[in-house]
Amino acid sequence: MDGIVTDVAVGVKRGSDELLSGSVLSSPNSNMSSMVVTANGNDSKKFKGEDKMDGAPSRVLHIRKLPGEVTETEVIALGLPFGKVTNILMLKGKNQRAQAVLQAVTAVQTANTPLSGTTVSESAVTPAQSPVLRIIIDNMYYPVTLDVLHQIFSKFGAVLKIITFTKNNQFQALLQYGDPVNAQQAKLALDGQNIYNACCTLRIDFSKLVNLNVKYNNDKSRDYTRPDLPSGDGQPALDPAIAAAFAKETSLLGLPVAAVPGALSPLAIPNAAAAAAAAAAGRVGMPGVSAGGNTVLLVSNLNEEMVTPQSLFTLFGVYGDVQRVKILYNKKDSALIQMADGNQSQLAMNHLNGQKMYGKIIRVTLSKHQTVQLPREGLDDQGLTKDFGNSPLHRFKKPGSKNFQNIFPPSATLHLSNIPPSVAEEDLRTLFANTGGTVKAFKFFQRDHKMALLQMATVEEAIQALIDLHNYNLGENHHLRVSFSKSTI
Secondary structure (H helix, E strand, C coil), X not given: CCCCCCCCXXXXXXXXXXXXXXXXXXXXXXXXXXXXXXXXXXXXXXXXXXXXXXXXXXXXXXXXXXXXXXXXXXXXXXXXXXXXXXXXXXXXXXXXXXXXXHHHHHHHHHHCCCXXXXXXXHHHCXXXXXXXXXXXXXXXXXXXXXXXXXXXXXXXXXXXXXXXXXXXCEEEEEEXXXXXXXXXXXXXXXXXXEEECCEEEEEEEECCCCCCCCCCCECCEEECCCCCCCCCCCCCECCXXXXXXXXXXXXXXXXXXXXXXXXXXXXXXXCHHHHHHXXXXXXXXXXXXXXXXXXXXXXXXXXXXXXXXHHHHHXXXXXXXXXXXXXXXXXXXXXXXXXXXXXHHHXXXXXXXXXXXXXXXXXXXXXXXXXXXXXXXXXXXCCCEEECCCCCCCCCCCCCCHHHHCCCCCCCEEEEECCCCCCCHHHHHHHHHCCCCCEEEEEEXXXXXXXXXXXXCCHHHHHHHHHHHCCCECCCCCECEEEECCCCX
């Protein structure tokens, strides 16, 4: 389905025993918490017995005006949040497959409903009935944060724990519900759906684990039942406001969780919201602001004696893949910067507007231009325009890159990576001090000396150091990678 369907018609049906050839009467669960669904995708044809509808309470719902491409899984998922679906009749020749889907759901529901006087041991839960889901994000063009996952999956039940990680260059997560039935419902409704339009596809399976052991509450893992857990050494600390809101079912994007689309998929969170999700990773709010399709930024109040296309490419490249940069010939304190898409331009504008670069507070706004024009062939523009479209230094070109998970506002603390074994702490302190700032603190990661945190005296000094030293050749075929960090030393 290509979006959220808002004009589906639902009516109560009489004569359920006739509609389903006695299947309702033979159902072992005859209470009103169970339901039977009939679905008709062709609104021009009336279903037999439709005129007899009098609105009397019934377990049978007749759903009309469904799109032609709707699947049985999606129709079943419509009913799951409200009770057990005992049967379904698709009036489009798909009923045999629909029954197979329904049987799979019923098997899980039945297996997780203990008989009177019996108990189900946690160790006896099989992988198909685990409360833990393994989630893989394919085509991850925009960042998917732990909070975004919590927002989406909370629609199907209380999410207890989430662990995120990268494996085989793919962003993955383990997510634990309190009840295996909730996990089944979420998998049924969300598997194969897109978080954002045309990208960030959810691939969901049951994990062999039945319980997650979360040691830290930070941007990579979260135990919603234990807000007292530490943030962990070298890990971004959890915002106290987030910890205080653990028990609240509040959407990341400012909507009630119940309003987040789930059963009717794709999730169809607009691409413009991807910038909000990325900003949320850096705890920078962007209420109601969207860049749309505008990819070009106007940057003003630049230090015209110091600024270059390369320095703008490096700084703005922290928040997106810069395609072109043009410093204006007749106004050299201003520049046009073209990003790869409108969400990246929005993200860069929100993070960099008002920051100090080369001693001046820069202003970043959306430009009226749709593209940055290159100079005509043979025309010398004094190196003020540069095309970076094929640059190997783009941070976000590779789908599923870890860089999507590490987008933060400018800060005095820098994250360094790709450090060769021969480079010591003192070497790096000296290197960064030579950018004109003061190194206040330094710390190698405990288990991996290829990475480190380095804190400058001010955010402005950190911005300068990043511009000067990102991609700096440290020898041994190692080019230093520099980005902003949320951590402090």
